[in-house]
Amino acid sequence: MIFTRRRENFFFILSALLMVIAMAGCGNRQAVQAPQPVKVKAMQVVQQDTPVTYEFVGQVIAKNEVQIRAKxxxxxxxxxxxxxxxxxxxxxxxxxxxxxxxxxxxxxxxxxxxxxxxxxxxxxxxxxxxxxxxxxxxxxxxxxxxxxxxxxxxxxxxxxxxxxxxxxxxxxxxxxxxxxxxxxxxxxxxxxxxxxxxxxxxxxxxSVDPIFIQFSMSENEYLRFTQVGRGASPKEWGNNLKLILSDGSQFPLTGHIEQVDRGMAQDTATLTMKAAFDNPQEMLMPGMFARVVAQSEVRQGALLIPQRAVQQLLGNTFVTIVGADDKAEPRPVKLGPRIGNLWVIEEGLTTADRVIVEGFAKTPPGTLLSIEMIDQNELQSAAKN
Missing domain, CATH: 2.40.50.100 (RNA polymerase II/Efflux pump adaptor protein, barrel-sandwich hybrid domain)
Structure with a gap:
């Protein structure tokens, strides 16, 4: 119901904007030429089984650190x-x-x-x-x-x-x-x-090898991971953790959760954990920041679209799809977890929809489109370039 109400509000705001544009156009008595199709790139909504991952910002700390004092x-x-x-x-x-x-x-x-x-x-x-x-x-x-x-x-x-x-x-x-x-x-x-x-x-x-990454997760995240792990402790389900460094590169080795705090912090309502990573090349140094990536459940038949296709307007999240007669059509969506450079779509799209990923900024509703279809591999290649 909440999503439906938001969708109605979104279309009401969008209709009001279109009426203002139309009234401004009526004052112009010059001849209007037939609209030309606008070139855009679009992608079919992808459906596939997708492992859901979660990222946590962490800081590199030494596993052992001591101030040396003489006896x-x-x-x-x-x-x-x-x-x-x-x-x-x-x-x-x-x-x-x-x-x-x-x-x-x-x-x-x-x-x-x-x-x-x-x-x-x-x-x-x-x-x-x-x-x-x-x-x-x-x-x-x-x-x-x-x-x-x-x-x-x-x-x-x-x-x-x-x-x-x-x-x-x-x-x-x-x-x-x-x-x-x-x-x-x-x-x-x-x-x-x-x-x-x-x-x-x-x-x-x-100490430098192994080394700890200290991070925190919320109570809901902790419960979600525990439910996926069927009640297993974090040390059991917190294996094969990945680490993304501040420059966006991935650390070559995986880690595991080694220490879990005794309880939730009262001031932040988060649970502090320490993940251990082997560091033979001493690439990781205390004080560095990195993102810990942990895999949760696997979404069966998840609908995915590129992050770059998602737009926000007045607190509403929407995408522009190729509608009837190849015309631009805004579509409110409900976002799920982020998977790499893709978003999981909870509501608003089907596998039959084509989402515009490039050129939607110049395609108001009803714009006639000249469509170039691309796939996910082409999208990733364009992002790297």
Whole structure:
């Protein structure tokens, strides 16, 4: 009913415009010549089974990204990489001055050796007192004191051993290595810079292969995909995703949905997803924008016309067809999904209709037409040229 009402409104507006043109023509008393046919190109409405695709605008982000911070404080004395370099997992990046940590390790090792010697003496004293106590040659209190002293010395050994392990870890942490493979940013620190443990950002590291495309879909789109996938999760139906780059070219590899947010965002009512794409040539870089193309249902016997044939006037969508006696006739249409450079037509056309794709701008209703029929292949070739 809504489409019918819109169609009636459209023809009412169009009739009013034609009456104004006719009244203006009546004032012209000059002889009017017979109208000449206007040359146009038209195409038969195409009917075929069509996979429906949906596009989502996304942004390239790193699958893994980390701000590298030192675990120990000190001055950077050596830099093994240059900003922007591609690096591998475990590759040395920066060296922090290790002299104070070497000294701390030696001090703790000496304290450990001293406490171990003290423990050894305490253990020998305990053994002697145990033999004497067995012969009732000494009071039991003396043996208890020896045992207590041994336990205290053993605890001190354990504490010093922990300090040695911590000093070894601090010394090892003066060499900063890459936690994973990727590319380092150009804002890394220079030799001589002082870094504070756990605070100073030395550099930012981003993985490049594979890489994520983050995009969002509406609640209706999510429900539509879920229904087509018979209730399957997005990770199951979100395979074979295509990627269209900002220059219109298609990324050569397909991707798949790897991460789905826990719920709809309250402010935008959209669901955020991340699709993973292999990126061996590093063509995709964080920050780039691209369009994710996902296939939904297959429309059986869908009616298709070129996008370039669709016109809009005063909020109404229509096309110009070749009507009776080869005259131009406007026809309101209801559009469905867009498929490449074609529109799916929900209402308004049949397979018998011929739609004007070139020249409709100079063909008001009733214009006599000189028609050149083209097919879909010719239309695509003309678009490329």
């Amino acid at each position: 120990v404080s000190g001055n950077i004395v050596e830099k093994m990489v240059t900003g922007g370099d591609k690096i591998t997992q475990g590759q040395p990046l920066f060296q922090i001055d290790r002299r104070q940590y070497e000294a701390a390790l030696l001090t703790n090792q000496a304290q450990l050796a001293q406490s171990e010697a003290t423990l050894s003496n305490a253990q020998m004293d305990t053994m002697r007192y145990q033999k004497l106590a067995a012969q009732q040659a000494i009071p039991m209190q003396t043996l208890d004191t020896a045992l207590s002293s041994e336990r205290q010395n053993a605890a001190q050994v354990n504490a010093n051993r922990a300090r040695v392990q911590l000093a070894e870890a601090d010394l090892q942490d003066t060499l900063i290595v890459s936690p994973f493979g990727g590319r380092i940013d150009v804002n890394d620190l220079s030799v001589g810079s002082f870094v504070q443990a756990g605070q100073t950002v030395i550099a930012t590291l981003s």
